[in-house]
Amino acid sequence: MPHPKVFVTRRIPAAGLDRVQAACQAEVWPEQLPPPRDVLLNKIHGCDGVLTLLTEKVDAELMDAAGPQLKVISNYAVGFNNIDVMEASRRGIRVGNTPGVLTEATADLAFALLIAAARHVVTGHRYVLDGQWKTWEPLGHIGQDLCGKTLGIVGMGRIGYAMAKKCFGGWEMRVLYHDHYANEAAERDFGALRVDFDTLLRESDFVSVHADLNATTQGMFNAAAFKKMKPTAVFVNSARGPLHVQADLCAALKNGDLFAAGLDVTDPEPPRLDDPLLQLPNVVIAPHIASATVSSRNGMAEICADNLLLGLEGKPLRSWVNAPS
Ligand code: DGY
Secondary structure, three states: OOOOEEEEOOOOOHHHHHHHHHHOEEEEOOOOOOOOHHHHHHHOOOOOEEEEOOOOOEOHHHHHHHOOOOOEEEEOOOOOOOEOHHHHHHOOOEEEOOOOOOHHHHHHHHHHHHHHHHOOHHHHHHHHHOOOOOOOOOOOOOOOOOOOOEEEEEOOOHHHHHHHHHHHHHHOOEEEEEOOOOOHHHHHHHOOEEOOHHHHHHHOOEEEEOOOOOOOOOOOEOHHHHHHOOOOOEEEEOOOHHHEOHHHHHHHHHOOOOOEEEEOOOOOOOOOOOOHHHHOOOEEEOOOOOOOOHHHHHHHHHHHHHHHHHHHOOOOOOOEOOOOO
């Protein structure tokens, strides 16, 4: 039996890629940047499976370009907002993602952004490099305290829980959360209180976003939301850029509606170099690196390979987004 044909849209760690290459007739896109759309549509033609990143839009056009033999879409990410899952399900195409292995790494980075934004870590670094550090300043670089403050988690899934656990355990924060579903573990383990969105915005000193990006969450952090937050609050987004309205965030940071923001995600990614957000001193931006640790990326590669190979065999995926209920 010939090896199944697959297209892999970027090099991923050998922990997964080696097995895909051993079991499939695999073409791996070798460049740092994603394949241009027309190239992707061409490369996927005749494929039985595709291993995608969050940079690839996987829609009906792409599924058409692949052809009716396409069995599985294995996304190298826990988020799958880049995939039209309904369309895949309609065509009987399995969709896989990579949850679990990046939970702590992502929460770690969300916390790093929180403390960096709250305590001027990056502006302080730049201040030193620019030769502006002349003496110890009693009134300079004053940031926000963390201990005993209120943390508002939007999206209390695995990553939201891990972030809340760090802030509760290490910094004795009071935890509020906003989610469609109650998280009993969070309520039991650190007394997290489920509240409506407005209450969370009003009462939190730190708001950290860990929600999925979908039609209901897109743009939920807009001018109206930022207005409801404390002027001393820090906003952290390590989920997806379009959860916030970037121009509104920029305005809120500029006019003092918010103290600071820490972002691992922007809209678009990367941000345009002339985006005024990049000029603000009270924003810290990382280039979407929350899962960039050895164990997370290897774990993602392993799950992603498993999902792809299982899907090619018509078996249940290890992490199956559109599993039949
Ligand atoms: C994800 O997995 O969804 C992240 O954004 C990238 O690791």
